[in-house]
Amino acid sequence: MINADEIAGIIKQRIATFKTGADESEVGTVIEVGDNIARIYGLEAAQASELVQFPNGVEGVVLNLEEDNVGVAIMGPDTDIKEGDQVRRTGRIVSVPVGEALLGRVVNPLGIPVDGKGPIATKRYRTIENRAPGVVERQGVKQPLQTGIRAIDALIPIGKGQRELIIGDRGTGKTAIAIDTIINQKGKNVFCIYVAIGQKNSTVSALAQTLEQNGALAYTTIVTVSSAEPAALKWIAPFAGCAMGEELMYAGKDVLIVYDNLTQHAQAYREVSLLLRRPPGREAYPGDIFFLHSRLLERAAKLSDELGGGSLTALPVIETQAGDVSAYIPTNLISITDGQIYLQSSLFFQGVRPAVDVGISVSRVGGSAQIKAMRTVAGPLKLDLAQFRELAAFAKLASDLDKNTQQQLTRGEKITEVLKQPQFHPQPVEEQVAVIYAATRGYLDAIPTNKIAEWENSFVAALREKYGAILDAIRTTSQLGDDNTKALVAAIEEFNKSF
């Protein structure tokens, strides 16, 4: 608890440093206000995206510059704003505080903390809209960003600087994948930014707690705007998060940013655009909705070594309706990103969790975003799964099939089982390699399917305990050399005898 003396001290200090003297500013007059949009007469020198201040301290962002008035989106409650109020230019283009002081914090899209942990100790600000790095400022995506999820790291690898879309119906575990990925960055020197757009405050609070319990909040910033807040705030949220990430990227750090979700973001932008009377297009979205998302995601990059080699990896999330990926916003996002992870509700209810549909999910970066050991074991995995999908229709006739087909079906079944993984249990890549190796080489064919999860757990535990050298070797060399393979095979065989 802060005591009265301290408060008095703070106030005294504030008053002592308070600037006095005449204050020169440019002002305009509110001529119309409603739906969180104000039209201001005057403010002739106002710039696009400039912040203006209303008398009660609420800020707004200039969106439309017209012949005799400017359209302003109000980023706060508009209930106290009246016709005739004086509006002041701030001369600041919308910007947010940036820097490492934001890590471990929950802030709103203007960078104002909402976690009750006091002011943010940074003096650095960055405009929310920035030019994306150009061709010469980048290099190819070549380092893996481990999600800790077997199905993704093995089959749909994500690289640092990539933009990978997470798409699926509601309740299919989209956020869970993003959160697992954040948790898995612990100790990997990757900073994370989670942008929650239009989610319930209770959800965000629970999420912050989950991250804290898993020790992940220390390297994470949460930018949140709830569904009850003005659309203008929702619209700037991902840009604000991106600016925070860029600052770290240009400082040579690796950053992961999750936009959860861009469907809500598109709807918020549609709301603002329609209220500003911009012409509606398909599904009533404005004409620049594609540009809105492409300029946001284009800012994800792997910078060249001259610029410090930092990276910003983006995981945008999109919610579909009844699996319809051909709607307007999902198709836009699919075409912008470098691949997508499809989550299917049918798989989810069959118990395949994470419900990743590995058949139609892709990563356009591919093998270059995997360590060599993973590349070696993932090859047969893809083949086995593809064959399994082709034969799955015949699975009912199991007893009438030839031995070879039966064996492929069993293998597919075991692999599908191995790719299941509980939430909040991301796995280090070396353990993933060992497990997948065992599955693709048929060491699990004899284990009953319902025991696979148990097998996986105890096998990994045994590996850590008795065969730490194998894991160490994979981790340090990133390869599955001949000697190591032999040791791994021996370990699996020995473990299977006792299982």
Next chain:
Amino acid sequence: MPNEKLARRYATAIFQLAAEGDAIAAVGHDLHTFVAALDADTAVDRFFRSPVIDRGEKAAVIGDAFDKLHPVALHAILLLIRKRRETLAPEIVEQFDVLERQARGAQTLHITTARPLSTTELDALVAKLAAGYKTPFDVTQNVDPDLIGGVRITMGDKRIDGTIAGRLDDLARMLSTN
């Protein structure tokens, strides 16, 4: 203000005609006289604005009553009657003033103080501002005791706030953030 664009078009036309006839001051004065007459007498104002009175009749009455006005001003008013734009008259006069000021290179200057300023104080203040901004000013002034002390100066879009009330507002805002 929503009719500003419309009013500006009429005002521009009237101003150009007045400028061609070298009668900007006279036309401006007469337009103000007309609007003042409307303000002074609600019966006249109602008659002028009423949409139900026959346009020809209205034009005849107004033409007779204001026959001393400069022809450009009078014709402008008659045109408004013919076009059913009577309600625009005050805004047109406002826009005319804007154009007239622009032509002179002058700016409006509105001074609000907590207590009335003496003429010497006002003159000194205006002279200082005119020297600083290098433009002549059209000065208006009012008194607002809520300002507590100091002076608030508004020039077009620009505002210089040196009042106690303004500083207290700033202080309140600063203390309420974080």
